[in-house]
């Protein structure tokens with residue numbers, strides 16, 4: 001078949017199937033949100049009015065099935081996706097998640113599969129995950145104080161999460177990254193404790209800027225702390241020694257605090273030092289929408305395509321269309337300065 005030169009989504013030549021956007025960024029990292037359900041209700045993730053009630057989540061049929069997800073991942077990998085993160089909601093609450101992960105691991109040329117979890121079920125899942133071949137894990141933990149944990153997450157289960165962290169260490173996950181959203185007046189008085197943990201253990205503590213996402217989440221200007229401010233506070237505890245990054249590392253800038261530190265601290269600064277020019281990510285929400293920027297609400301409906309008896313080429317075209325739609329950068333900092341709107345997407349369906 002002759003190449004359709006005028007068709008930007010043409011997949012006739014091998015080059016046109018590469019997930020390259022209009023700004024020459026190559027998309028090689030796919031984040032799958034397996035479910036919008038979660039066993040925690042974190043104050044920065046779940047809108048205030050929803051924290052008071054039990055959340056049912058999407059109907060099962062609204063989620064992409066495991067078969068649909070595997071089909072999409074196989075096509076995406078054939079187009080250059082080499083890194084995949086399983087997230088949610090809480091990915092470990094989705095029924096039969098282990099057989100799905102065992103199938104994912106078998107996909108040729110997909111050698112880097114990671115998971116992000118709140119750790120509540122990790123004591124049970126750490127071993128099977130490791131046995132399936134998953135080695136890299138991010139655990140979200142915003143406080144080391146059990147009572148505060150209950151206030152932030154709405155559930156009193158810090159000990160259970162901590163046992164999950166210990167089990168992940170015991171079965172050999174490496175690296176173990178702890179994701180900590182820093183919020184002034186909520187947990188910023190624990191920065192020293194987290195840094196100490198990065199000095200005493202091999203864990204990586206990644207301080208994340210609190211993002212204004214979700215139309216009625218608890219974000220407010222007072223609670224937001226920039227990475228520069230966090231860094232300045234931390235530097236009182238020891239010299240921040242830069243650590244060189246690997247190619248597959250995310251956007252965090254990494255340091256050891258003091259030369260004897262066993263672990264590292266990292267800073268993820270989506271607002272103050274946006275990393276859009278290096279962004280290689282595409283997200284698939286729990287209901288099958290492709291989202292090319294976390295902080296931009298434009299999405300491409302892949303689920304409808306999948307449910308209309310589509311071919312592999314149709315999936316390719318839809319992935320290419322979503323990548324083509326990737327904005328040059330998000331405008332969140334400017335929007336905030338001008339008292340603009342939050343981004344409306346819900347983290348639980350997008351997956352962070």
Ligand code: SAM
Nearest residue numbers: 044088089090116117118140179210211347352
């Ligand atoms: N349930 C899993 C977990 O807790 O890790 C995965 C989903 S969670 C939405 C993914 C990540 O998004 C978590 O590390 C969480 O801290 C982060 N997150 C959620 N809302 C955020 C916000 N408003 N600002 C910064 N990070 C946020």
